[in-house]
Amino acid sequence: xxxxxxxxxxxPETLALTDVPDPQPAEGQVLIGxxxxxxxxxxxxxxxxxxxxxxxxxxxxxxxxAGRVLAVGEGVTQVRTGDHVFAMTGxxxxxxxxxxxxxxxxxxxDGMDFVTAASTxxxxxxxxxxxxxxxxxxxGETLLVLGAAxxxxxxxxxxxxxxxAHVIAAASTEEKLAICRELGASETINYTTxxxxxxxxxxTGGKGVDVVYDPVGDRFAEPAIRSLAWRGRYLVVGxxxxxxxxxxxxxxxxxxxxxxxxxxGAFAQREPKLSLxxxxxxxxxxxxxxxxxxxxxxxxxxxxxxALRDLLDRKVIGxxxxxxxxx
Numbered sequence: 001x002x003x004x005x006x007x008x009x010x011x012p013e014t015l016a017l018t019d020v021p022d023p024q025p026a027e028g029q030v031l032i033g034x035x036x037x038x039x040x041x042x043x044x045x046x047x048x049x050x051x052x053x054x055x056x057x058x059x060x061x062x063x064x065x066a067g068r069v070l071a072v073g074e075g076v077t078q079v080r081t082g083d084h085v086f087a088m089t090g091x092x093x094x095x096x097x098x099x100x101x102x103x104x105x106x107x108x109x110d111g112m113d114f115v116t117a118a119s120t121x122x123x124x125x126x127x128x129x130x131x132x133x134x135x136x137x138x139x140g141e142t143l144l145v146l147g148a149a150x151x152x153x154x155x156x157x158x159x160x161x162x163x164x165a166h167v168i169a170a171a172s173t174e175e176k177l178a179i180c181r182e183l184g185a186s187e188t189i190n191y192t193t194x195x196x197x198x199x200x201x202x203x204t205g206g207k208g209v210d211v212v213y214d215p216v217g218d219r220f221a222e223p224a225i226r227s228l229a230w231r232g233r234y235l236v237v238g239x240x241x242x243x244x245x246x247x248x249x250x251x252x253x254x255x256x257x258x259x260x261x262x263x264x265g266a267f268a269q270r271e272p273k274l275s276l277x278x279x280x281x282x283x284x285x286x287x288x289x290x291x292x293x294x295x296x297x298x299x300x301x302x303x304x305x306x307a308l309r310d311l312l313d314r315k316v317i318g319x320x321x322x323x324x325x326x327x
């Protein structure tokens with residue numbers, strides 16, 4: 001089969017399309033013929049050795065896939081050969097075939113296409129866990145989403161609206177902010193031209209925001225925390241800007257605020273029943289048309305490194321997806 005291999009840590013340009021033997025499922029595993037694979041920020045970290053997971057070399061990036069079950073290992077009863085499924089793989093998805101744990105593989109709902117299925121788990125899973133389980137976001141509260149035009153950011157915007165929050169979306173260009181408004185953001189901030197803290201004072205009448213969803217980090221973290229309302233919650237989702245900020249902890253004390261970590265992958269492993277409940281709710285919203293992933297572009301398997309480069313260069317609005325062309 002063909003796959004995009006990482007043979008040494010480095011940028012996307014070091015990845016290469018390679019022929020390798022077909023994988024085989026072991027006990028408790030599923031072999032999936034990949035139709036589509038979501039492109040996510042962790043993919044850019046894993047190929048540079050900067051992610052929590054460090055697969056043995058060589059490996060393919062690609063952590064969420066959708067496709068058809070080609071074979072099942074011993075003891076697998078949840079899915080059968082021929083089923084349309086989507087799965088969390090962690091890595092290995094930029095390939096024609098991938099092995100996934102059966103416990104991380106779910107049947108696709110009727111009518112769902114492979115591109116939608118492959119662009120659902122990371123973004124909506126992360127954002128719903130963040131807003132529901134970590135922030136306990138309530139109707140009527142004000143939610144600030146930083147990096148709002150990225151995959152998890154746009155998911156947070158949509159989910160915040162569904163959960164009854166007043167959503168303020170912050171991003172770097174007017175094009176990105178226009179998409180945020182289309183998907184329900186009540187207010188927008190261009191943080192390349194606006195002073196984030198001053199705009200938030202204006203938009204909230206000085207009260208501040210109840211919840212900050214931050215997948216960006218770097219220089220926006222501290223002004224966002226300073227803009228929290230009393231008992232506000234700041235969600236540490238990621239560091240897409242590259243730098244992990246140092247936060248004066250007295251800010252949390254003075255505002256009675258909480259700085260809360262969000263690690264959806266660990267949550268899904270440690271609390272699988274609650275994670276499945278969350279995911280079933282997300283699927284109900286998706287099949288009802290209440291959540292619609294914004295697909296920036298579909299890339300071929302050969303173009304997967306270019307998809308990662310576009311993600312790193314902040315070109316992607318919403319979600320990029322690799323679609324695997326079969327021979």
